[in-house]
Structures are given as C-alpha cells and as structure tokens.
Amino acid sequence: MHGIIVNMTLNMAAVTVDLVLLTIRQGALQVLLIRRGIPPYQDRWALPGGFVLDGEDLDAAAVRELREETGLDPQAGHLEQLATYGTPGRDPRGRVVTVAYLALLPDLPAPTAGSDASGAEWRPCDVRDLAFDHDRILADGLERARAKLEYTPLATAFCPPEFTVAQLREVYETVWQTTLDPRNFHRKVTSAEGFVEPTGNTAIRDRGRPAQLYRRGPAALLHPPLLRPSR
Amino acid sequence: MHGIIVNMTLNMAAVTVDLVLLTIRQGALQVLLIRRGIPPYQDRWALPGGFVLDGEDLDAAAVRELREETGLDPQAGHLEQLATYGTPGRDPRGRVVTVAYLALLPDLPAPTAGSDASGAEWRPCDVRDLAFDHDRILADGLERARAKLEYTPLATAFCPPEFTVAQLREVYETVWQTTLDPRNFHRKVTSAEGFVEPTGNTAIRDRGRPAQLYRRGPAALLHPPLLRPSR
C-alpha cells in the first residue's frame, strides 16, 4: 500500500481551477480577465484562477475563487464544471492540471466590488491572445454557455432577481448574436413549464407599456427547448 | 519564478484517468469493470484507470488505457472527457484527482482480447457499490451517454462498421430503456442529414426481408434530434 504512494509521487501535478466568468454588460457578453503582473505571460490577460488548497474540494475551490474575484455567491448566478486541461507544457513552470469552471452571472451592481485581484476587468468575450491555453478554455466555455441556453433555463442566471421578458430576450440575443421575435419569444418563455414565474410587480419604463416582472422558476430543463435559429 | 514552484509543491495531487467504457452486449448496456486485487476496496469492482504518465496528455492517457483494457482504437467507437473528480478523501491513499472519460464501443468480436488487466469483465450498467466514487462517475457517464444519443449520431459508436437500422434502433431502445416505433425510427434516421449512409449491401437474415446496411455518416450533430419519449 505504501509502495503505491511512492509510485504516486512520480506522477504528481499541481492542480488549479480557472474560471470563465461571463456576464452581460453594456449590451455585450463579457468575460472577467486578470492582467498578469509576473511571468510567465507577463502583462497578458488571463482567466482568474488559483491553486486548489490542501483538503479543498474542486467545487469549493471554484466557489472560493468566484467570491474572491467578484464578491458574489454562486447562488446569484450559476457555476458548473466545464472541462479539465492538462496538456504537458501548457504551463512553462511545470506540470499543471487545471479544472475549468464556467459561471453565468448577473451584471454586478457594485462593479468588481470586494474583488481581491485588483487588475480584474470585464472585457468583451471575443478577446484573443490570452495567457496559457486560456483562448481554448474561453472558447469551450462560450460554446457551452450558448448550448445550455437552448435546453436549460440558465439564461436567468444573467438576470437580476426580478427581470422582464424583454431583458431575458436580450440575454439570448446577446449570447447567440441573433435577433428573436419579441412576440413569439414572450409566448415560449411564459408557457415553458417552470421557466419563469410572475412576481406581480411591473417595471417602470421611460415610455411604452410597463412590463411584468418575473423571477426564475424551478425547472432544471426547458420543455420545449428554445432552439437557436438557422441550425 | 522559482518561488512559485515551491508554492506549487504544497498543492500537488496524483492525477489519474478513469474510464467509463460502455457497450451493448447480450441486449443490455454494459460497463467494463475491474475486480480490485489489493486494498483499498479489495475485491470490489472498479472502473478501469491509471496514472497519467510524466509528459503525457490527459487524452493520450485515456486512449492508452482504452487500448490496454480493450485492445481497441478510440476510432472504432467514441471517446470523450466526462468530468473531473477531486473531493478530498475520495481515495484513502492520498490526494488523487481523476479525470473521467466516457467511451461508447461496439461489441468486441474478440472478447476483451489484448486486455492487459485480466479480471476485467463486462457487467450490466446498473451495478452498485463500486470502489471509490465510481458509482457517481458511472451514473454521470450513463446520463451523458443517454443525453448525447438525442442530438448527436453517437449511437453508431455502439455499432459495428456496417449495421442495419434495426440494430441502431436496438441501441436507442437499450440505452434509453424504451421501445420506439420501428417505422418512424427508420424514417427519422434515414432522413436526418449525414446520420447514416447506405453501403449498398444487405444483411443476411434467418427470416423476413433482408435489411439495408449502413455506415455512420459525416454529421456531428443531428438535425432534427431524436428525442427521448415522455420528456
């Protein structure tokens, strides 16, 4: 049994979590990035992340990093494991295996308040030339987010606790880079079982008819799904 | 820079890959398991797996383990990363982070031929009480497989190079534990762009009309998808 432990030490790696934190700000899908202050990849943008601590679960490490970077609870949005990246040489300092997590978050009222890492910034999600293999991780996260909006109610994770159907539609339009018919969208959303629940309140508007406010419903899957056009 | 390496050593973990190898044998969905010969979990069934070698990519480690266990190329079926499990204490010997892979494989003509691990056996996929957290990993793999049959052509990964529509239907019926209308299934499969291609050959049958043989088509996604009944 102890022989196994000795063997293990031959194949050890540092384990990190990296976060793809997505939000919708200024009408665009944005990702939280850190400007690296030290080599390797000094002065380059990178996904926030850090080491998994001794005795810490992977999910817990992701939640901790999320809190440190945004001050948010995962409850306010959505956090899930994305994929794991461990190609030798992905980190020039040695063997580092990183477990990437994807988070969908509402636009923060306090912009990056409580942020541990000064130098964190929301950037449009079409950035390139990130540090390490973070271009690839970001691309995988974006594709996962786009796909999940189809068959889950996770678009609500981008919204504040109360939101209008139009706000929810803007989420879909922003993430998918399309336009959707407001009338048909309204019907689909309000008739999909457990997607949204009316709060009874109405939104105040500059002009036009006030909109009903909704909160996220209990459904985990959308029936029927909302499919991307042109597929 | 070297200071970082020193910090890293505080958070090192052994990294393994574990495989959820699924196939359809004797009309049932089965998973390849190993009977453990040593502690911990001696004499318990476990998913096959092993350490990621020095300088070896995660995917490469999964492919290597697949070859060692089944003698198969991933090309014969389908292999993809499933998820990563690193809860402290999941392995009593120390901190072990495992990257799980999911493979869908045709029924092997040579039963476990070329297998490195004697003691490997195909078992019905409803087994319980596996070693470590392998119950959970297997459950995640099964759910992933069931979901993927809906919107990808991966059911063909369970089939030999040439197969009939009825064989393909049996895959769906076995994985989803339902029955499907043979007539409607035939139409959906043959009309879904790029799902299957006729080879021109026909299958020899004991009785009844001979069936056309097909091979897998080039499509990566099914349009339209094949949805599970009763959702």
Next chain:
DNA sequence: CCAAAAGTGTTATGGATACACCCATGC
C-alpha cells in the same frame, strides 16, 4: 393624439406520432 414597447390572436408550415399497408425473404 402619437410613439413606443408589451402582450395576444391567427394562420401556415414542418416534425412527431400512430397506424394502415406493402415488400422481400425463409420455410
């Protein structure tokens, strides 16, 4: 009244289901 945005009704279309029916083989 007008503009603007929310929300409803209506029709046409395409996929899914259910099932009647025909086809090709072994016996």
Next chain:
DNA sequence: GCATGGGTGTATCCATAACACTTTTGG
C-alpha cells in the same frame, strides 16, 4: 401460402414562425 421483419404512405396533432392587431404607458 404463411410468418416475419423491412420499409412506405398518410392522417392527426403540436410546436414554430410570421405577422396583424390590441393594450398600456409617456409626452
């Protein structure tokens, strides 16, 4: 011919897309 499984045609239903239309507000 008969049994058996492969494969096609067709009616009905339901979700969608397109869009005319009504409602509710601010100015």
